[in-house]
Every structure is written in structure tokens, then in C-alpha cells.
Amino acid sequence: MLIGEILQVAIAAIWANKLRSFLTMLGIIIGIAAVITMVSLGEGAQRQVESRLQSLGTNILTVRPGQQFFGGLDRGDNEITAKNAEALRLNRRYIAAVSPEMSRRQQVTYGAGNSNNQVTGVWPEYFELQNHKITKGRIFTEGEERGRRRVAVIGPAVGDRLNINTNLLLGKQIQVRGVPFEVIGILDTKGDQGFMNPDETIYIPLATAQFRVFGTERVSTIYVQAIDAKSMDPAIAEIDRVLRREMRVKPGAATPFRVQNQTSLLTTFQETAATFTYLLAGIALVSLMVGGIGIMNIMLVSVTERTREIGIRKALGAKPRHILLQFLIEALVLCIAGGIVGVLTGFGFGTIMQKLANWNTAIAPDAAVGALLFSAAVGVFFGIWPARRAAKLDPIEALRYE
Secondary structure, three states: OOHHHHHHHHHHHHHHOHHHHHHHHHHHHHHHHHHHHHHHHHHHHHHHHHHHHHHOOOOEEEEEEOEEEEOOEEEEEOOEEHHHHHHHHHOOOOEEEEEEEEEEEEEEEEOOEEEEEEEEEEOOHHHHHOOOOEEEEOOOOHHHHHOOOOEEEEOOOHHHHOOOOHHHHOOOEEEEOOEEEEEEEEEOOOOOOOOOOHHHOEEEEHHHHHHHHHOOOEEOEEEEEEOOHHHHHHHHHHHHHHHHHHHOOOOOOOOOEEEEEHHHHHHHHHHHHHHHHHHHHHHHHHHHHHHHHHHHHHHHHHHHHOHHHHHHHHHOOOOHHHHHHHHHHHHHHHHHHHHHHHHHHHHHHHHHHHHHOOOOOOOOHHHHHHHHHHHHHHHHHHHHHHHHHHHOOOHHHHHHOO
């Protein structure tokens, strides 16, 4: 028998039992669809975070307070202040810009509008560090920051929460925790960052935030921009040296702060996302194995049903390898067809989630190819035993089978 004839006979056998063939493929379809959906969700989330971290610049460092421990118990974070940031700004060689940040949610009102927004106190350099673009008005100056002026730069979606067009707030006064602030600038749209939304954030001078709104000198983060990507390591060493001296840390003692760069954050997230993606895909592959078992079961039933047909083929000259190849091709066709439908279904689910739930998904062609290859491997693995069983049938006994 030629390969073309064997393939034709295998497809005819599958088509003769369309409903049973579809139900057999269902396990493969569900498994492949689950794999593609999980991988596309993981890939989409990873690409989203990558783009956001890269938009901040690969030469951005963040300084955060370290943990305090006493007798093995966590006593909370150490404190870092604007004075620490000032020390970095005054003693810099590999540092281009510095800005501390403190942020809390506060009640914001304008007229009859009332909302709860993120209010962030920063230095003017912060906007350049975070790649914020101003669309209307201006950002506050260093003089306004040091003078504790009540001015604010707002995100483009702040007005939506106050039931007013954001552009109409320019030059007007909004109330932040009962303190009036004049809106002097409106930022360009940047998008939801997941853990915060800069489009709904109100930015005010750091000194104003400390003494007029929050009532504390403690800051949550100090953002530091290295001169360039090659200066990252020297900048980290410079931060460590300056802050150790500023905080009077003894030689050999643990530092009361942590320094991270965007590259390490990106690497950490990529490793974490890859781990979860593999975990979810592994769980989805279980259904593929179940589908493979279903295919093996149906193929064994098919061999039993077609025992007399196998005997006739062998009596007419078909060799055992031809019979083996015929049933193996049937299993392969079932798995590959189920794999193709599963891939299309998975991409469809990913698109639906993106449209309806606003989840970020990304179609990974290598995942689709890998899923199809795996489904083919499942067909070979679970189809080989029924095919060998059919090939080993004795033609005389097969012809006597009723």
C-alpha cells in the first residue's frame, strides 16, 4: 500500500464515525486551547510589564528602606528622608538626577465632585525620571517645592473621577484633604501601571506634601537616574557610599536601605512570569494526556471493531507495517486536527479576554507550533500500542472474527 492510499483509508475511517471522532478529539482540543490561552496570558502580562519598565529607562535606580529586625522579629522598615536624597544630589559623580517620592491616597474634592486619589509628593526632577510628558501648563519649580507652595500637576484622568473635564481644572483650585491646591499642569496619558495609575494621580511638591498634607518627613522611595546604562554599577556604589555616610552606618554593618535597578526588576519578573506560565501550561498539559488516553481507548475499540477488515487486508497482501501505519496515521490525524482546532480556540479565548476583561494577551507563534508538535507526539505515543496490536493480528483468526 502506498502512503497516499493508507492516508486516504485512515481519513475515510475517521470520517465514517464523525461524532465519535469529534468526541475523541475533544480532550486534545480542550488541552491545546488551555495551553495556548495560559501561555498567551502569561506572555501578554510579561510584555506589558517589560514595556512599562523599559519606558522608565534602564538607567533608573530605586532606593527603598530596608527591613529592621530585633531578636529575629521584623520591626518594620527603616526610614529614608529627603535629606538622604539631598545628600545624593550634592555628592554625585555618576548620578544624573534624583527625586524622592512619598505617596498616599487622599480625599480630593472640586465643587460637588469628590474622589479618593493617589497623591504623590515629588521633586521637579521626578517627571523627567519617570518620562512624564506635560500636555498643558507646566510642572512646579524647585523654588515652589522648597517654598512649600500649594500647586499641583495632575494626570489626565483626575477630572473623570471628579465629574469634570480634566482640561477645565487647569488654573482652578482643588481640595486635597481640605488643603487648596492650584492646578498648574496636566500630564499626558501614560496608562494603568497595575499597582498604580499615574493618569489618576495628583503630583504636588514634596515639601508641601510633607508639611501640609502627610505630616511626616519619611519618604517611601528615592529614584536615582544614572548618567547612562554603563554607569549603573558605579552609581550603585556611589549611592551605597553616600547613604552609609549620611546614615552613619558602621563599617561591616547591614545597610538600612535597598538599591534596585530596572534591569534586575525586569529579570526577576521575567523569571517569575516564566515559572507561572510553565506551571499553568503544565497543568493544562494534563488534559492533553487525558485526551491521549481517550484516543488510545477509541483506537483499541476501533481495532476490535475492524478485526475482520484487518484480516481481509492481510489476506489481500497488506503487510503488518502497512496495518501499523494505517492505525498510527488515524491517531495522528485525530490529534493534529484536534490540535489545530485547539490552537484556534485558544487564540479565540485570548482575544475574548482581551476585549471583554481588558486582559493583556499576546499570541506566541512558538507556543502554537510547540502545542501542535506535542499533540502529534501524543498521537504517536498513545496510538502506537493499538496500531501494533492491529499489525500483529493473525489473518486467519481475524477472518474468523465475528
